Amino acid sequence: MTVERRRRARGTLILIGGSEDKQGGRMILSEVARRAGDGTLVVATLASERPDYQWQRYQQVFSELGVKRLEHLGAAGREDVVDPRLVKLLEDATAIFFTGGDQVKITSKLGGTPLLTALRERFAEGVLVAGTSAGASAMGEAMLVSRGPEETSHKVEGAFYMTRGLGLVSDLIIDQHFAQRARIERLIGAIAENPGVLGIGIDEDTGVILEPDGRFHVLGAGAVYIADGQGVTHTNVSETSGGHTLCLFDVALHVLNHGTGFDLGSRRPFRAPV
Amino acid sequence: MTVERRRRARGTLILIGGSEDKQGGRMILSEVARRAGDGTLVVATLASERPDYQWQRYQQVFSELGVKRLEHLGAAGREDVVDPRLVKLLEDATAIFFTGGDQVKITSKLGGTPLLTALRERFAEGVLVAGTSAGASAMGEAMLVSRGPEETSHKVEGAFYMTRGLGLVSDLIIDQHFAQRARIERLIGAIAENPGVLGIGIDEDTGVILEPDGRFHVLGAGAVYIADGQGVTHTNVSETSGGHTLCLFDVALHVLNHGTGFDLGSRRPFRAPV
Numbered sequence: 001m002t003v004e005r006r007r008r009a010r011g012t013l014i015l016i017g018g019s020e021d022k023q024g025g026r027m028i029l030s031e032v033a034r035r036a037g038d039g040t041l042v043v044a045t046l047a048s049e050r051p052d053y054q055w056q057r058y059q060q061v062f063s064e065l066g067v068k069r070l071e072h073l074g075a076a077g078r079e080d081v082v083d084p085r086l087v088k089l090l091e092d093a094t095a096i097f098f099t100g101g102d103q104v105k106i107t108s109k110l111g112g113t114p115l116l117t118a119l120r121e122r123f124a125e126g127v128l129v130a131g132t133s134a135g136a137s138a139m140g141e142a143m144l145v146s147r148g149p150e151e152t153s154h155k156v157e158g159a160f161y162m163t164r165g166l167g168l169v170s171d172l173i174i175d176q177h178f179a180q181r182a183r184i185e186r187l188i189g190a191i192a193e194n195p196g197v198l199g200i201g202i203d204e205d206t207g208v209i210l211e212p213d214g215r216f217h218v219l220g221a222g223a224v225y226i227a228d229g230q231g232v233t234h235t236n237v238s239e240t241s242g243g244h245t246l247c248l249f250d251v252a253l254h255v256l257n258h259g260t261g262f263d264l265g266s267r268r269p270f271r272a273p274v
Numbered sequence: 275m276t277v278e279r280r281r282r283a284r285g286t287l288i289l290i291g292g293s294e295d296k297q298g299g300r301m302i303l304s305e306v307a308r309r310a311g312d313g314t315l316v317v318a319t320l321a322s323e324r325p326d327y328q329w330q331r332y333q334q335v336f337s338e339l340g341v342k343r344l345e346h347l348g349a350a351g352r353e354d355v356v357d358p359r360l361v362k363l364l365e366d367a368t369a370i371f372f373t374g375g376d377q378v379k380i381t382s383k384l385g386g387t388p389l390l391t392a393l394r395e396r397f398a399e400g401v402l403v404a405g406t407s408a409g410a411s412a413m414g415e416a417m418l419v420s421r422g423p424e425e426t427s428h429k430v431e432g433a434f435y436m437t438r439g440l441g442l443v444s445d446l447i448i449d450q451h452f453a454q455r456a457r458i459e460r461l462i463g464a465i466a467e468n469p470g471v472l473g474i475g476i477d478e479d480t481g482v483i484l485e486p487d488g489r490f491h492v493l494g495a496g497a498v499y500i501a502d503g504q505g506v507t508h509t510n511v512s513e514t515s516g517g518h519t520l521c522l523f524d525v526a527l528h529v530l531n532h533g534t535g536f537d538l539g540s541r542r543p544f545r546a547p548v
Contacts, residue, residue: 227527
């Protein structure tokens with residue numbers, strides 16, 4: 001492998017909008033299992049309040065889907081993440097799957113650790129990284145986080161903040177449970193702050209497979225929204241403080257479904273050949 | 275007035291996203307009151323399950339806002355609408371305000387009646403017509419209606435159908451309670467079916483004042499979403515049946531706030547001069 005090629009090489013990222021089918025056709029998890037192949041699939045439960053439950057659940061599903069070797073990467077706190085055995089786990093993995101929960105639990109445990117360095121290195125070497133719900137959101141350089149309990153009142157859905165994600169993919173802000181939690185406003189608010197970034201909102205039981213060439217395909221039952229702010233001609237986002245209403249002219253919006261895709265390089269949607 | 279001018283003349287339309295402020299600064303209702311001037315403001319409660327309550331409420335608010343002459347246009351069913359006294363009510367009005375409720379109650383009572391003809395004639399002569407919530411939705415040629423109780427589960431928000439509205443404004447599909455009820459999907463679904471139509475989603479306590487020249491200004495606390503499908507390059511809307519997920523490439527989306535506006539002729543947003 002030349003230096004040039006090594007620098008540009010990276011793995012495939014599978015981003016899932018949460019609540020993916022675990023009992024029926026399991027289209028999305030089957031794809032994760034297929035790509036893990038005969039290697040080891042590591043299930044990372046860092047986001048979860050109930051890591052053992054999540055591990056047991058995904059262990060069962062992925063076993064049923066034919067994955068032979070499964071390992072659990074769990075850590076209650078940052079102090080557990082320094083365990084060198086976890087780095088060793090990643091070294092042996094062909095795929096790493098992040099469960100849902102709270103994305104800040106992922107970044108606050110992993111940020112600045114040798115384990116995150118190992119994750120990035122493995123990804124750069126071509127290892128598959130997948131994440132569902134919070135596990136998908138965490139993959140961007142910037143990451144959306146809700147303030148307070150959004151489910152109980154989506155009238156305050158606009159209340160969000162951004163923080164740093166794991167940075168496995170740049171120029172992409174990833175949101176999940178998209179239609180189900182009515183998150184278009186916060187995604188558009190996020191791209192208003194930096195129109196160079198693409199916003200991607202993934203519905204439940206829906207995923208995107210982002211290949212190393214920068215193109216992704218949509219998989220699953222729901223829709224994937226792409227909000228592109230590159231052509232924005234006016235916004236008040238830098239002028240407003242908390243109580244103000246955002247304005248934003250000329251966002252390009254694409255609604256993608258299974259069988260379509262998007263090229264991050266050209267910023268164009270496409271219909272996948274059947 | 276020349277024939278040419280008469281044919282093109284029309285009134286001003288004020289469309290409100292529902293739940294407009296009735297006790298504080300009352301910015302939007304004040305504008306309705308101001309434009310009613312010294313004439314008669316007719317409050318039409320056709321959409322409401324509780325027409326007398328609505329009439330009393332708006333009668334009080336508009337009285338407090340200085341409207342001297344107020345009349346109630348109520349009708350429990352289509353049989354009441356044929357009453358020629360109602361046509362007479364409209365003849366004396368300088369402004370007509372439609373309350374919220376169910377937009378199908380408006381169109382099913384008014385459709386094909388002399389009262390609707392009178393309403394259109396008065397509007398064409400320059401009378402102000404305003405509507406909030408269902409009363410706003412009813413003003414388009416096509417009108418969005420939910421199937422079933424959307425508030426209890428916005429997971430089925432995609433379930434909607436379209437029917438004919440009152441047709442005071444063409445090429446516009448109007449939705450209301452927009453952010454509050456997470457309706458971007460149904461608005462985009464509606465423009466997918468006819469990309470020549472503009473979708474406009476109005477938040478609660480927010481309104482647009484559409485002047486006879488085809489330009490509107492935004493007024494109030496929330497946002498107004500404009501979804502323009504004219505540039506759409508691909509959609510599957512004609513191929514899909516109930517269970518499928520919509521796809522749609524290249525929607526132009528504008529998020530407007532107080533102090534901005536939109537020109538329906540050029541399909542361009544603008545910042546209003548302060």
